[in-house]
Amino acid sequence: MVDRWMRRTAGVPRGLLRFLVLKLLTEKPMSGAEIVEEIERETDGRWKPSPGSIYPLLASLQDKGYTNESPTGESGMKQYMLTDEGRAFFEEQLEFGQKFLKKLEFLAPILVGGFQFDINHENLRNVRGSAKRAVKSFIDLRATFKDSLTKQDAEEIAGILNDCSEKLERIAQRIKEK
The missing domain is CATH 1.10.10.10 (Winged helix-like DNA-binding domain superfamily/Winged helix DNA-binding domain)
Incomplete structure (x- = not known):
């Protein structure tokens, strides 16, 4: 359904x-x-x-x-x-892409409890703010990628995201086991 x-x-x-x-x-x-x-x-x-x-x-x-x-x-x-004209048009469209990503910021609080059912919203207030901040930071970071992202930068970002994911997965598992 x-x-x-x-x-x-x-x-x-x-x-x-x-x-x-x-x-x-x-x-x-x-x-x-x-x-x-x-x-x-x-x-x-x-x-x-x-x-x-x-x-x-x-x-x-x-x-x-x-x-x-x-x-x-x-x-x-x-x-x-x-074509060359198509490449120039795409460069203009990159601005659309950045605006689209900016608009996605509003999803962060929704995804972590904004409209979910059977969740104690009081306990999620700080989580929602942190999630919004993390999404905004990632969107801002993506806006700076273009051609300047080094291999070292990419590895550092991947490491941070993997560490965060692992910690969140452990917390989710702990909560499931309660």
Whole structure:
């Protein structure tokens, strides 16, 4: 029942698919099917854009001069690549991406008890504030990544996030065992 509700009510924000397609095409030429597979992989299977949304979008990007069809690869699938105009358009769209991430900050308190059922909200007040701060910090950090993230920075960030996850998992396990 929850899955059905999520499929019907949890839509993808307007412009996000276009942004992701442009981002993927900055990396390499791809077919529509490859784009769908990559988005599905990146979202751990939670979102798989339909052909009915991908192919009209690719056609629109091509009509606007943002993409060209590249020669068919070994797979025989039509691939798309960004034009110089498409790359410039994507740079403009990066601002959309940053605004979108900023808007996600509001989810932090909700995810840790804002609207959950059967939870003692009094005990979660400090947790909600801390979660919001952590999400905001991560979003701000992502905004600075672009080309300046070093391997050392990435390893340090991964270490901090892994340590935090392990501690939260231990607490969750301890609470389950009560």
